[in-house]
Amino acid sequence: MTETWLRKHRLLYVGATRHSLIHAIRDGNIDISAFKTWLGQDYIFVRAFVPFIASVLIKAWKESNDRDNDVEVILGGVSALNDEISWFKKEASKWGVQLSNIVPQKANQEYCRFLESLTSPEVEYTVAIVAFWAIETVYQESFAHCLEEDSKTAPELKETCQRWGNQGFAEYCNSLRKIADRQLENASDDAITKAEATFLQVLEYEVEFWNMSHGGT
Numbered sequence: 001m002t003e004t005w006l007r008k009h010r011l012l013y014v015g016a017t018r019h020s021l022i023h024a025i026r027d028g029n030i031d032i033s034a035f036k037t038w039l040g041q042d043y044i045f046v047r048a049f050v051p052f053i054a055s056v057l058i059k060a061w062k063e064s065n066d067r068d069n070d071v072e073v074i075l076g077g078v079s080a081l082n083d084e085i086s087w088f089k090k091e092a093s094k095w096g097v098q099l100s101n102i103v104p105q106k107a108n109q110e111y112c113r114f115l116e117s118l119t120s121p122e123v124e125y126t127v128a129i130v131a132f133w134a135i136e137t138v139y140q141e142s143f144a145h146c147l148e149e150d151s152k153t154a155p156e157l158k159e160t161c162q163r164w165g166n167q168g169f170a171e172y173c174n175s176l177r178k179i180a181d182r183q184l185e186n187a188s189d190d191a192i193t194k195a196e197a198t199f200l201q202v203l204e205y206e207v208e209f210w211n212m213s214h215g216g217t
């Protein structure tokens with residue numbers, strides 16, 4: 001199912017994973033102020049991502065079978081996120097970004113509100129896991145692109161790209177995708193329709209999120 005969606009919504013997917021900010025990082029001509037804007041805004045997003053992951057974990061625990069490893073996979077995500085929050089603090093101090101002073105921009109606020117809406121117990125596990133997979137995969141694909149052989153990514157940005165572009169994160173995304181596909185195989189038509197719409201929303205929010213770094217409010 002996810003393969004069908006990726007094919008069907010290719011343009012939007014490419015828009016989210018090959019944004020001009022990613023191209024600028026990859027080509028070595030990123031404007032550092034755009035990077036700093038992204039860094040500060042993403043820290044706010046990542047903090048809002050914590051209760052979202054926690055809600056997915058609860059859904060997995062309630063709905064997945066014992067022989068599936070859903071809870072372990074998601075717990076791996078929680079662990080990575082814990083690390084990530086420390087990394088953001090360290091990285092922000094390296095770039096002189098004051099995290100306590102950051103005001104979330106409109107696109108970020110809307111994305112965080114969307115995440116919060118997905119934490120509701122009424123949102124099915126299938127829908128939530130599809131959103132989770134899509135959110136993680138956009139970052140994985142985007143930053144992996146900046147680490148390809150012919151990229152000219154500045155050395156001081158390599159660590160950022162490694163964070164989401166590394167092989168371990170790719171494998172984790174693949175595990176999430178397998179869970180999503182398994183859930184979709186057994187889902188009602190209604191849940192499938194909702195999950196597809198949610199997938200599209202994630203891609204749209206991700207594009208808007210990148211857009212913030214070139215001056216949106």
Ligand SMILES: Cc1ncc(CNC=O)c(N)n1
Nearest residue numbers: 042045046049135136139209
């Ligand atoms: C806007 C956005 N989307 C996805 C991610 C990656 N997930 C967790 O870190 C992220 N950090 N920020």
